[in-house]
Amino acid sequence: MGWQGLSMQVPPAWNLVAYGGDFKAGSLRLDNGEFQTHGVLGVDIRWIPIKGKVTDADIEKRLTQYLDSITKSAKRQKIAAVTQVKEVQDAKHPERLGLRAFTWKADRKAVGRIWHCGECGRVIIAQVLGGPRDDFNNLAADVLQTLDCHPVDSEWRLWSLYDLQTELPADYALTGKPQLMNIYVSLPFARGTSLDTVTVEQWGVANVQLRGAYLDQWFREKNKAVEGILRYTASEGEMHGHPVLALSGRRWGLSYWMSQALQQIGRLQKPATYFEARIWECPDSNKIFLVQSFSRRPQPEVVDEIVERTLCHG
Ligand SMILES: [Zn+2]
Numbered sequence: 001m002g003w004q005g006l007s008m009q010v011p012p013a014w015n016l017v018a019y020g021g022d023f024k025a026g027s028l029r030l031d032n033g034e035f036q037t038h039g040v041l042g043v044d045i046r047w048i049p050i051k052g053k054v055t056d057a058d059i060e061k062r063l064t065q066y067l068d069s070i071t072k073s074a075k076r077q078k079i080a081a082v083t084q085v086k087e088v089q090d091a092k093h094p095e096r097l098g099l100r101a102f103t104w105k106a107d108r109k110a111v112g113r114i115w116h117c118g119e120c121g122r123v124i125i126a127q128v129l130g131g132p133r134d135d136f137n138n139l140a141a142d143v144l145q146t147l148d149c150h151p152v153d154s155e156w157r158l159w160s161l162y163d164l165q166t167e168l169p170a171d172y173a174l175t176g177k178p179q180l181m182n183i184y185v186s187l188p189f190a191r192g193t194s195l196d197t198v199t200v201e202q203w204g205v206a207n208v209q210l211r212g213a214y215l216d217q218w219f220r221e222k223n224k225a226v227e228g229i230l231r232y233t234a235s236e237g238e239m240h241g242h243p244v245l246a247l248s249g250r251r252w253g254l255s256y257w258m259s260q261a262l263q264q265i266g267r268l269q270k271p272a273t274y275f276e277a278r279i280w281e282c283p284d285s286n287k288i289f290l291v292q293s294f295s296r297r298p299q300p301e302v303v304d305e306i307v308e309r310t311l312c313h314g
C-alpha cells in the first residue's frame, strides 16, 4: 500500500474501503471485507499536521483524548471498554517522537501506535482493527512494523492500491477524484498549483478491453473526445519486457485555450501544452496501463521514469 507519502505492507486480501484528505491531513482504511464469522480485520491510519514544538505530553494528550472518545461511545452501547498505553522504543525510527503503543477493546479491538514524525512533520495514528474476541496481536505487530510515514527516496512517492503500484515525483499531489475499482484504477495528479498533470490508469481484463484491437486503435477510440486537439507522433519502446507505445506531442485547439489556458494566462500561469503518453499491455497480469502527462515543458524522461516505476507483473 502506498498513499500520501505513507507506505505499508498489508495482507493481499485487505482492500481500500475509505480514504480522505491530502498529504497534510487525511485518513485511509483498508480491510478484508469479511462480515460473517469474525468482524472485519483491517487497518486504519490517520495523519494530522502539528505546528511548533511537540512534546511527549502533547502526543500523550492526543492519544488520551482519542481513547476517551472510544470509552465514551462504548459506554453509550453499555460496553465496558478496556484501554492500554505503553511507551515504546523504536531504534529503527529515531525520527519518531513521543511514540506510544496502545490497545483498546470495546465492540471492536484495536492494536495501534501513535507518533509525531520529525521528518514529515505529521502525527500518525495507525491501528489494526478486528473483532473483540479475535487474536491478531502478532499480525498487527507485523503490519504496523512495515509502516513508513515518509518515503526513503524523497524525490519519488509511492502510490499503490488495488494492485496498482506506481511512483510519482514528490512534487505531484493527488488531485480531483481518483477512481479505485478492481477492474479500473485512475489516479490523477497535479504538480503544485501549476497546470502540469499526470494521470496513471490501469485496466484489468485487458483482453476484454482490447477485443483484439491494437493499443493505438484502442487509445484513439477511448480518447475520441480529445483526439482532435492532440497532435502527436507515435513510436515503440520497451519496458518491463513488453512493447510500450509512446506518444509525444502537443495539445492544440481552441477548446483548451478557451477553457483553461486563457484563464491561466490572466493569472500569469504557463499553459500545459506538452503531451506525453505511454501505453502498454501486460499479458502476464492481463492489464493495460496508460500514463499521460500534460506539462508546461516537455518531459519525456519523467514520463518514462514513471512507467519504469509502474510495476505490471510479479
Ligand atoms: Zn514521517
Ligand SMILES: [Zn+2]
Pocket: 240, 242, 281, 282, 283, 284, 285, 312, 313
Ligand atoms: Zn507486465
